[in-house]
Amino acid sequence: MKEVLASLPVVRALRALDKRRDRRALALALLITGYAMVSLLTPGWRGLQRALMEAHHMRPSSLARWVVLQPAPKMYGFAHRAWLGQARIGFGPRFEREHFWVNHYPARRARFDGARGRESTVAGPRYLYLRSSYRGVDFETSYEVRFADGTVRIRSMDVKP
Amino acid sequence: MMRRLVFRVVAGSWLFGWFCNALGDPGFLQNFLDATQHPIVHDSFPELLRDPRIAFVVYLLPLLCLMPLFRPRLMWMRAASLLMVGTALFSCLHLETCNDATFVTSLWVALWLAWFVWSKRIDPTLARGLAHGVVGVLFLGALVGKLTPEHRSGEAFYRLYFRDNPAWPYPWLREALTRESFRGLATVFARGAIFAETLLSLAPILPTRFVLAVGALTSLTMMVAWTFHLASVLSSILGLLVAALILERRFTKKAFDAADLDSRPSKRSRRPRRDRSYRAG
Numbered sequence: 001m002k003e004v005l006a007s008l009p010v011v012r013a014l015r016a017l018d019k020r021r022d023r024r025a026l027a028l029a030l031l032i033t034g035y036a037m038v039s040l041l042t043p044g045w046r047g048l049q050r051a052l053m054e055a056h057h058m059r060p061s062s063l064a065r066w067v068v069l070q071p072a073p074k075m076y077g078f079a080h081r082a083w084l085g086q087a088r089i090g091f092g093p094r095f096e097r098e099h100f101w102v103n104h105y106p107a108r109r110a111r112f113d114g115a116r117g118r119e120s121t122v123a124g125p126r127y128l129y130l131r132s133s134y135r136g137v138d139f140e141t142s143y144e145v146r147f148a149d150g151t152v153r154i155r156s157m158d159v160k161p
Numbered sequence: 162m163m164r165r166l167v168f169r170v171v172a173g174s175w176l177f178g179w180f181c182n183a184l185g186d187p188g189f190l191q192n193f194l195d196a197t198q199h200p201i202v203h204d205s206f207p208e209l210l211r212d213p214r215i216a217f218v219v220y221l222l223p224l225l226c227l228m229p230l231f232r233p234r235l236m237w238m239r240a241a242s243l244l245m246v247g248t249a250l251f252s253c254l255h256l257e258t259c260n261d262a263t264f265v266t267s268l269w270v271a272l273w274l275a276w277f278v279w280s281k282r283i284d285p286t287l288a289r290g291l292a293h294g295v296v297g298v299l300f301l302g303a304l305v306g307k308l309t310p311e312h313r314s315g316e317a318f319y320r321l322y323f324r325d326n327p328a329w330p331y332p333w334l335r336e337a338l339t340r341e342s343f344r345g346l347a348t349v350f351a352r353g354a355i356f357a358e359t360l361l362s363l364a365p366i367l368p369t370r371f372v373l374a375v376g377a378l379t380s381l382t383m384m385v386a387w388t389f390h391l392a393s394v395l396s397s398i399l400g401l402l403v404a405a406l407i408l409e410r411r412f413t414k415k416a417f418d419a420a421d422l423d424s425r426p427s428k429r430s431r432r433p434r435r436d437r438s439y440r441a442g
Contacts, residue, residue: 010365013290015344020284025291028276032294039298059205060255066205070253073269073299075262077306079317101320104306105260114187114200134309136342153202 038072046137053064053132053139057108059156080106083129091140095129106130110143110154120147127157162179164283165233171274172230172238174400175245178393179223179267193217196257206256216257221263222248226284238278263393269295270397285408292405293364296372296398302359307355315348322387350386354379369409373402 005011037054042048042056050076051065060066081099087093102109109127112119119126128143183189196213203211223245227235249268252258259390273295299313311317323331323343335343357379380395 008366009290009293009369012286016284016287016290020282020287022280022284022287024279025287028272029294031272031289032298036298036301039301042177042305043308058203060260062165063207067254071250071265071268073265073302073380074306075265076303077312079309079311082197101317104262108260111196111201111257112383114192114195116195120199132314134313135304136310147199150199151202152199155204 001097008159009142035072038069043135049134049137050139053078053134056107056132057130057139057141058105058110059141075104077104077134079133080104081105081131081133082109084126086124086126088127089129090142091129091131095131099131106132107141107143110145110152112145112152116147116152120150121150122147163407165238166276167288167407168233168238168242168274168291169230170240170407171270171277171397171400171404172226172245174403175267175270175274175397176223176226176230178263178396178400181396182263182390182393188219193220193257200257203256210254211256213257216252216255219248219251219255220258235278239275242271242275242278261393266394266397267333269299270401273401282356289369289405290365291410292401292408293369293372295401296376297362297364299398300358300364303314304355304358304362307351312351312355313343315351318351318354319344319347322350328388354383369402370404371422373399373406376402412419 002065004074007086007151009025017029042052051061051069052072054060055066055069055074060069080102082102083089083095083099107128107130110126119151126145128145130143132139144155144157146155171265185191192211193216197217200213201211209215212291224240229241246268249264249271250374252261252264254408258264273291276291277283306319307313323346326332334346338346357375360367360375361372361379376395376399380391384391384395
């Protein structure tokens, strides 16, 4: 059993790290451990779940939190539903009936990637409703998107915890 | 020699992943060109993280890393690795690019590469262990995000990739199978993905060859089953695993240092050394 444990890549690396005292390697190992802890704590920590969902909705509560959480690997995770159209529908029956799913960062739909030129010719604002879910917790955001003066103005309408 | 080989493998796969979705419709270049005509105004982000021109320039900067890829001198490799870390981190933070998992995997692989090329003496055991750690943390994040009923039941996979997917073989499968079987297939795929991500998140305690085999098989399956665009996300990870295999095979016992970088011995070292032992005696 001891031999098996000693042959594990992580055990061998830790021994090498202890022997060589490589500060840069230690920093990288601590960074990996720190972000692994973020992932491991996610299922049981509501505050962290909310912070990650805020990142998926591109509306961080602070720039510092955005900078810390963006390198966290969170791709293709959580369940994200969205509705995009020209009506203010709220999260009512129409949202339940007509929503579509997005694999991650559903708020990117407000950017209209590659289609802003075409979309800017259509009059009126667009509304984007987002609901992300994780282990029974929902996080909702709605955006109003206006094309004006050659810009895309994205404004958050409300946030529900 | 080996440091250059590892640099070429990792940086080459990194650059392939970074630029493989540049062209096409939609591709990064088209998106950036469209975005520069219509920049975003968003209350939560400062100008620096909204300006599409800056994001575009940052996206193109890693082209400079092609030079050390073909002429891998130590300082160029070191500068390239820092450029890769900086551009990947900025792309993770910028509003125009923050959603793309390409930049997250690129950031973590670039951090490993920067450590690797900046180290004076490399311990291959340590380098391999850190590479496994990077692979593990990347897949752990993806796995934990799927530990929710919508993913476990296959509902998310069905809605995202199966139900309305116009690409082959999904229309054919919709015709050939009953609705229940088609839905059940999505559940099988979802649980298969969770199983593969569980294995890959355990990379720090698994042999390199096994992790590489599972990683390559999973990547290939995902790209064939859903979209080749995933190559941008997975390419750098696979490059890192190949580097880990190189380190395992060739340097399990011997550390190598910066002197290994010179392919040719210098003029000084080519000269026969004069025996100075007589001075001591």
